Amino acid sequence: MYRYILKRLILVIPVLLGISVIVFLIMAMLPGDAAQAILGSFATPENLARVRSDLGLDEPLVTRYVIWLGNMLQGDFGRSYTLQRPVLDEVLDRLGPTLLLAGTSLVLASIMGMLAGIIAAMKQFGWQDALFTFIVLIGISTPSFWLGLMFVLLFSLNLGWFPVSGMTAVIGGGGVFDVLRHLALPAVTLAVVATGVIARLTRSTMLEVLRKDFVRSARAKGLPERTVIMKHAYKNALVNIIPVLGIQAGFVIGGAVYIETVFQWPGIGRMLVNAILTRDVLLVQGGVVVVAAIYVLINLTADVFQHFLDPRISV
């Protein structure tokens, strides 16, 4: 078990290094650099050259990468030129809200998705199956930013049940209930797509497992159907569902970029969008590396959990 975890942890290092190279190259290849974005309409060739040398953008690509990586390994992610504060401070400030939003969505999606999947599998070709399959298909096909706007129109503007945007009320906000109220709409919106994916996977995995011999034996033993489903079939299906939850975690964090923009959630997704538009290279790079690291860790956890459920699975 520990050897497995250790092996996987060592494999994380080249993955993160690869990510750092890719994000660095993408930002370097984007037309229009930070100097261009700072100067905006005032960008003459002369001004550009001055600002580029101020920012160290005139150094060769490899030198810039090595300096960035070296500093980052020492915990210095650099300074965001647009926000005029250290990148790491900003990223850490934003991480909490994003994890809260993505985590809640993932939990919601997992519960609803697995429940829908199990019921659909139990009643294969029944009306429940048809209904869930239909709803799930709609869920997967709906663009989440549009769905978010519709939720706001209905639940915030017309019914007045939930606030329109933000994470806390600007006046006298900040309590647990205040955050929950603000969290409800974005979390549900974000959960919709993931729910669909999880439901479909749960359904097909459950169907497969339900056809296995041990399920037939369990039923033959005269166990109640509920025990057969929950104790025997579901637990075995879970081995295949867990890694997909890990992958969905990635999609949920990625999807947070739109949702945070629609709902003005003060998370890392919105930070990245702004940073890309302003070519705030260090902020983009730092943000992506941290998000990627979290994604890798979640997947690692999912794999370890899967290994725990089924020790036959190895690296």
Next chain:
Amino acid sequence: MKRWTAIAVLLTAITAMAWAAGAGEQEDGPETLVVGQIAEPNALDPHTVTAVNDFRILVNLYDGLVRFQDGSLAVEPALATDWEISDDGTVYTFELRQGVTFHDGTPFNAEAVKFNFDRMLDESHPYYDTGPFPLSFYFSAIQETRVVDEYTVQLILGEPFAPLMSNLAYPTGLLVSPTAVETHGAEFGRNPVGTGAFQFVEWQSNTNVTVEANENYWDGPVGVEQVIFRPITDANTRVTEMLSGGLDLMVEVPPDSVQVFEQRDEFTVYEQAGPHLWFLILNLREGPFTSKAMRQAVNYAIDKEGLVENVLQGTATVADSPIPPAFDWAYNEDLDPYPYDPARAQELIEEAGYDGEELVFYVTEGGSGMLDPVPMGTAIQADLEAVGIDVSIETYEWNTFLGRVNPGLEGKADMAQMAWMTNDPDTLPFLALRTAAWPEEGGFNSGYYSNPEVDELLAQARRSTDQSERARLYREVQEIVYDDAPWVFVANWQQNAVAVSDLQNFSLQPSFLLKLAPVSLD
């Protein structure tokens, strides 16, 4: 399934409680004005930022030596009570207001003024580090700041520079507390201290900037106790927040939503023309636009009225020259926009001998002051098509777009969209119409317009310290440029805002700044 039912009931109960807890919120605490901004500010240090979005907060935290009069772009006293300009236009002597202190208690005096200008301009100053700052050219004419006595300060210029007074009234000229700069160093932009009507309370990233009334404000009592600026980047979300009561005031209402607010009694819509110009740069170095007839032809061929009414839905007016009407003292009233006249355009095209060659038109996806560039671009393309000009559009993201346009259009395009917002009638023509402002000389004249007469008039206007003389020169510039047509003059944006009807004493300023000191809530 009983367990699931129980969980469902529990979840519903929690939701209901959360909802009830929120609904029970009451507005005790200080009287608060909530303002919807279009983005998170970059920093609250006037000497490092360039965005109007940041300026809207800054002018409420800080004061400058002078400021724009209410409803005008003319200059009036602020922290300087009086000033004198030497006859040769190179020495500006300011008498400072006495008894003013910064929010941190630092006294405001001549030393503080010197600290501010040295911080921006003197490379040997210990706090010179204001970063790569494009607006420093506003004050680059200043060679030295001299303290005469405690309440008298002189700005010594290398050469006469008439726009200096308007530049001082612009947010770049706002004055910061020297003590706070010394204490916070690089973090000053997140810990602002000025002399303004409001003092800084807190800044939560991407959530809010909160300021409270400065009880010792030198310019009379402040109308509300607290102002919260909320950055809401998505225009639709901003509109829904306003409709649901989450905001008291929002700026830059999308044209599509203005009507929604106009129809409701609980909101008031404000509009104000500003010093903004949306235009097309034409390439005068090569291709069909080397011919003046051809340049005038496109000015006639484009239905600007239609653009302003249909695409921009009345949120702009038709432009007629490089100087927007918001500069009331310098604007040439005798000019009328080129009328929409396709027949006249076709005559001119024939006269120019245009051979039907396809023109390349640079369009941006969006950017500062660019309004609705893609629909505007395609409408222009259609208008030109109608008079027989074949136009091919190339669209670029804003920063990429600037990276292609600013170095000059030669070898790349025949026309490009552009927009500027300025604070003095000098700025745009000086930076973008002079021969010495061609891109290779470090200017923004990306279409290579050159007319020695215009060059001379602009130089004279810079040397003159008499406003009526300057006005005369600018009017002449407008007439010549109108006729030479190096640009297609398209639109002057009207900024707008929506406020709850309870808001009193609010008005939008031609400077596009947001003065909240006199505003109150009923």
